[in-house]
Amino acid sequence: MTILLHILWNNVLPLSVMVAIGVILQRAFSLDIRTLSKLNFYLFSPSIIFDLLYTTDISGQLVARVLMFFAVFMALQYAVVELAVRGLGLNSGMRSAMRNSVLFYNSANYGIPLNQLAFAGNPYTLSIQVLIMMMQALVPNTYGVYSVNAHKSNFRNIMRQIMTMPIIYVIPLAFALRGFSVELPGFIMTPIGYLSDAFIGTALITLGVQLGSMKWQLGGKLLKLVLTSNALRLAVGPLLAALVVWLLGIDGLMGAALIVSSAVPTSLSSVLLAVEFDNEPEFSSQAVFMSTLLSVVTVTVVIYLLQIQG
Structure with a gap:
């Protein structure tokens, strides 16, 4: 009961x-959700990823083991949702929305504080969570x-769109700067810190704006799809993670941290993608x-x- 109340x-x-707050703002001012x-996508998310990767001490061996887990876990999760x-x-649009609602999970503003709660602020488990967040x-x-x-759209246009995403450049840049012990000056790190801090609030307000602008369907097919997505994400996800941990022989604190990292709810990324590219935003928001x-x-x-197992 204490854990439940704490969460x-x-x-x-x-x-x-x-x-x-986002719902209220949308009802009062009809905000432009595409701008949010x-x-x-292009400012706050890349900033928080760079900030955490640049400032967190992560070993090469840890990176390799976590990435191995993530690759196997995502492959199994994809197979199940498929x-x-x-x-x-x-249909094709709803298929991609359902996949995204299961495959993309809230490893940042939910996963990091949850990790700190479950493992009493352990820096080792935090570095594991940061790597999962990086991949997510x-x-x-x-x-x-x-x-x-x-x-x-065709493949060439999609690849052109992907290449405009800052996150694919931010991750190797952060690792390179940290690997070569390059110390960035304060006039660069301070703005990055401001932008990083803004990510969670802006993303949650964006979700609220989307929820506030849509007509809720509390029954029928949409509710069935939302609950199916929730079951695959919240119940099947941790079970698959436990299976992967067992298959790869990962035990102890790392195994527990990886399982906990997989148990979090659907990521705001699925909503941002749905809104940005107009693909089933109502389903994604409700999921x-x-x-x-x-x-x-x-x-x-x-x-x-x-x-219990420990």
Whole structure:
């Protein structure tokens, strides 16, 4: 019960307040959601990724093991969601939206504080979470952009769009600067810090603006699809992560951190992609919102079971 209340009070309620602010602002001023989306994609998201990678001490061996886990986990997760979308007989646009709602999870503004809570601020588990967050920033900006455009654009145009995403340049730049011990001056790092701090608030307000501008459907096919997405993300996700950890022989603190990292709700990236490229924004917004609410229970169960096993 203590863990549940802690997650509710420190994770879900703050997120909900920010989302509510976005809803209120949208109802009052009819904000331009595409402008908010572009700010997240091209400015705030790259800034927080650079800031964390540049300032976090991460060893090469840790990078290799986490990336191996991530590759196998994402492959299995993709296979499961592909079976689901084909079984449901979805059209191309909804297929990509469903895939994104399961494959892209909230490893930043939910995953990092959750990691700090579950592992009492352990710097080792935090570095694992930062690497997962890095990959969860890279994949939506590459595969995610491709998936929401594949059914309505040609490969060359999609690749041209992907190459405009700053995140694919920010990640190697951050690693290179840290690897060669290049110390950036304050007049550069201070603005990066400001932009990094702005990411979470702006992304959550963007979600609220999208929720506030759409007509909710509380039943029917859309609700079924949202709940299917939530089940694949919140229940099947951690189970697959546990399987991968076992297959790769990862145990102890690393194994637990990787499983916890997989248990978080759907990422705001799926909403930003849906809005930016006009691909099922109502489904994507509801999937994020519902999975965040349901995660209060599912994440608590995951943490509890890991404690039992430990």
